[in-house]
Amino acid sequence: MSATYRDIKADILGKITRGEWKPGSLIPSELELAEVYGAARATVNRAMRELAEEGIIERKRKSGSRVRLSPLRQARFDIPVxxxxxxxxxxxxxxxxxxxxxxxxxxxxxxxxxxxxxxxxxxxxxxxxxxxxxxxxxxxxxxxxxxxxxxxxxxxxxxxxxxxxxxxxxxxxxxxxxxxxxxxxxxxxxxxxxxxxxxxxxxxxxxxxxxxxxxxxxxxxxxxxxxxx
Amino acid sequence: MSATYRDIKADILGKITRGEWKPGSLIPSELELAEVYGAARATVNRAMRELAEEGIIERKRKSGSRVRLSPLRQARFDIPVxxxxxxxxxxxxxxxxxxxxxxxxxxxxxxxxxxxxxxxxxxxxxxxxxxxxxxxxxxxxxxxxxxxxxxxxxxxxxxxxxxxxxxxxxxxxxxxxxxxxxxxxxxxxxxxxxxxxxxxxxxxxxxxxxxxxxxxxxxxxxxxxxxxx
DNA sequence: GAGTGGTCTAGACCACGCC
DNA sequence: GCGTGGTCTAGACCACTCG
The missing domain is CATH 3.40.1410.10 (Chorismate lyase-like)
Incomplete structure (x- = not known):
């Protein structure tokens, strides 16, 4: 019933890794996805925002969200004590x-x-x-x-x-x-x-x-x- | 009047960098901060969540949020094309x-x-x-x-x-x-x-x-x- | 049990960026 | 203009965990 932002994020990531949504292609808008998943837009927003922070998708107002062409921008290294x-x-x-x-x-x-x-x-x-x-x-x-x-x-x-x-x-x-x-x-x-x-x-x-x-x-x-x- | 999550995050970070809130010390709860800043708890939550992701504070249910003892955990390097x-x-x-x-x-x-x-x-x-x-x-x-x-x-x-x-x-x-x-x-x-x-x-x-x-x-x-x- | 963070919702307004 | 993402709100319920 209720999809969490983690579920949504994982599902979208799955579509990208499986190639259903190809690099450069447009992803449905938050409003559409909210309907698809039966969630509030804020929930979809969080999933998409995290994917953007991780360098997987690119977002722009008005134009919408796209799968990034080069799948990543940064790596994180732990700085241990x-x-x-x-x-x-x-x-x-x-x-x-x-x-x-x-x-x-x-x-x-x-x-x-x-x-x-x-x-x-x-x-x-x-x-x-x-x-x-x-x-x-x-x-x-x-x-x-x-x-x-x-x-x-x-x-x-x-x-x-x-x-x-x-x-x-x-x-x-x-x-x-x-x-x-x-x-x-x-x-x-x-x-x-x-x-x-x-x-x-x-x-x-x-x-x-x-x-x-x-x-x-x-x-x-x-x-x-x-x-x- | 209305504080954004960025304002709140910057203000909290300031208190930490200026030494007002020392490493290891307890930070007020989200509810208290929401009142202080005149914002909704969700707004404070986002500020605190990002500070936690950046390794500045540590959060635990029930016990609350603390300034981290060692101020960082990770560095991000851009992976350029x-x-x-x-x-x-x-x-x-x-x-x-x-x-x-x-x-x-x-x-x-x-x-x-x-x-x-x-x-x-x-x-x-x-x-x-x-x-x-x-x-x-x-x-x-x-x-x-x-x-x-x-x-x-x-x-x-x-x-x-x-x-x-x-x-x-x-x-x-x-x-x-x-x-x-x-x-x-x-x-x-x-x-x-x-x-x-x-x-x-x-x-x-x-x-x-x-x-x-x-x-x-x-x-x-x-x-x-x-x-x- | 009770306090704190984690998350979701429904609705709202705003800001950017195409057309 | 108008569509999309960006953010805020007020309220709610849940999950963890300490005492």
Whole structure:
């Protein structure tokens, strides 16, 4: 009798995946579908809206809704808390602080963070292990002008990522993924050969228009980021 | 007077980013917020639902909604159509078919695609250029058992990706990102040194429970995937 | 049991975008 | 203009879950 928005969404998605409604073709209007399914228009609207958000259909006022030609626009990757990611695999997590210093930001960092020359930053190098083998190398820079508390904080037991989420309420983030070659330091820390290709994630965290912290995470050799949709 | 769900969402997000509502703390119920904002509960519900989808808050029946402790769960990356990605930069797109063959799937491919031994596949190697410089190397395998039309298709002018979207209505996809080292072939095609670290995207496309196609996209040296949220 | 979110309805008005 | 999606409302019932 009463179709839920999930039923309707699944049914429409079925018609698309089975090829009954082909890419580029027009889908009946919300009013028509509401009648077909015996539901309110708001219910049909929610089903269609979610399909649009997922990149399966395109909607335009007056012209109606169409099945998208290229079936997708975006992929979502989970950003795990490192400790959880490792523990979910049933492996033991261990954290180690390798190096900690307070310095004047080098030029490349000033450029990256839009900092004035001579700004002081805390620079940390940390390692994350899974069952004793290196999992992730973390190079973290914290802007002390914006977060002076970071100068005195103790990162020997708690990693900077975990500490930072307790300090910064919420923030705009820019994430970048690329490939890099292991230099001597990375090779030693990640237990791999110099020159080995490694997956690198960089994150810039903004707050109130300024950059609070920059982190460069280099994953163990062979690491993959995977997602389904 | 009348607050839209966008207004409400922005206002709540503001309270969270400004630290008025701290991570872990309880947010007023929908009913209370509806009164505060002078809106219907459905309107508040939509604002809160979207904040939950974006990983900003957590909701549970009876216990209510809380600001998440770790402010995020996922990042979205746009999956561009290569041609568009290049043309949006104001650069000229060019496609080239490097190699095409129909073969029995090698063992590693059978394993990856859950194919029976001896299954025939079409294997294509293509290059995508931006302003004449190599942008992306594409290694594509198409399961001919599921898509026999692919055997006769001509990929000299149209890339397999563009052709496939016209053939497969919609599909489940698995995406994987990793770092790889350039071998001699890749180095020649992408005009870089052997051993250079390169970002690789792999995609498995399923249809009706079976794998239709597998593609390995290797990006030009220094390529970054970037997103904000 | 009772509070909270999850969803549906019927109706309404608005905004965009073709014609 | 007018059709389509975008959103809001007021009210309702249900489902989960905590005490």
């Amino acid at each position: 490192i400790r959880h990611q490792i523990e979910e695999q049933g492996r033991a997590y261990r954290y180690a602080l390798v190096r900690s210093e307070v310095i004047e930001a080098p030029d490349w960092l000033c450029a990256r963070l839009s900092l004035p020359g001579g700004a002081r930053v805390r620079h940390l190098t940390c390692l994350h292990f899974a069952d004793g083998t290196p999992w992730l190398h973390e190079d973290r820079w914290i802007n002390l002008t914006l977060l002076p508390r970071a100068e005195a904080a103790d990162f020997s037991a708690m990693g900077p990522t975990e500490w930072l989420v307790t300090q910064i309420p919420f923030s705009a983030v820019e994430i970048s993924i690329s490939a890099t070659a292991a230099d001597a330091t990375l090779a030693a820390h990640l237990d791999c050969a110099v020159g080995e290709p490694l997956l690198m994630t960089e994150r810039l965290t903004h707050w109130d228009g300024q950059t609070v912290t920059y982190v460069r995470l280099v994953h163990r050799p062979g690491h993959r980021m995977t997602t389904r949709y | 290569i041609r568009h990605q290049i043309e949006e930069q104001g650069r000229a797109y060019r496609y080239a078919l490097v190699r095409s063959e129909v073969i029995e799937a090698p063992d590693w491919l059978c394993a990856r695609l859950s194919l029976p031994g001896g299954a025939r596949v079409r294997h294509l190697t293509c290059l995508h250029f931006a302003d004449g410089t190599p942008w992306l190397h594409e290694d594509r395998w198409i399961n001919l058992t599921l898509l026999p039309r692919a055997e006769a298709a001509d990929f000299s002018a149209m890339g397999p990706t563009e052709w496939l979207v016209t053939q497969i209505p919609f599909s489940a996809v698995e995406i994987s990102i990793s770092a790889t080292a350039a071998d001699a072939t890749l180095a020649a095609h992408l005009d870089c040194a052997v051993g250079e670290p390169l970002l690789m995207t792999e995609r498995l496309t399923h249809w009706d429970g079976q794998t239709v196609t597998y593609v390995r996209l290797v990006h030009r040296p220094g390529h970054r995937m970037t997103t904000r949220y």
